[in-house]
Amino acid sequence: MRKRLRYLRSDTVMVPVGGGEEVYLWSLPACCREAVKDAIRGGSGRLAELRCGCGRRWRVASSLDELVLERFETLEKSMA
Numbered sequence: 001m002r003k004r005l006r007y008l009r010s011d012t013v014m015v016p017v018g019g020g021e022e023v024y025l026w027s028l029p030a031c032c033r034e035a036v037k038d039a040i041r042g043g044s045g046r047l048a049e050l051r052c053g054c055g056r057r058w059r060v061a062s063s064l065d066e067l068v069l070e071r072f073e074t075l076e077k078s079m080a
Contacts, residue, residue: 008067009068010025011063011065012025012065013025013062014028014059015058015059017059018057029056031054032054035050035051035053036058036068039071040071046070048072050072059072060075062074062075
C-alpha cells in the first residue's frame with residue numbers, strides 16, 4: 001500500500017542541477033512535480049537531488065515543508 005501524501009506546500013524552491021533560475025515547486029513541469037511526490041513516498045534516507053524520468057535534475061534550494069525536508073537535502077545544508 002502506498003503512503004498517502006498530504007498536500008505539499010507550494011513555497012518549496014527548486015533549482016536545476018548545474019545552474020539556472022530558481023523555481024517554485026508548483027511551477028515545475030508536471031512530471032517533475034510527480035517525481036517529487038514519488039521520491040517522498042518511497043524509501044528512507046535523504047536525497048541530494050531529484051532525478052525525473054524526463055532527464056531533468058533538481059536540487060531543493062529552500063523549503064518549509066516538513067515532508068520535503070525529511071527526504072531532501074537543501075542547498076544551504078549541503079554547502080555548510
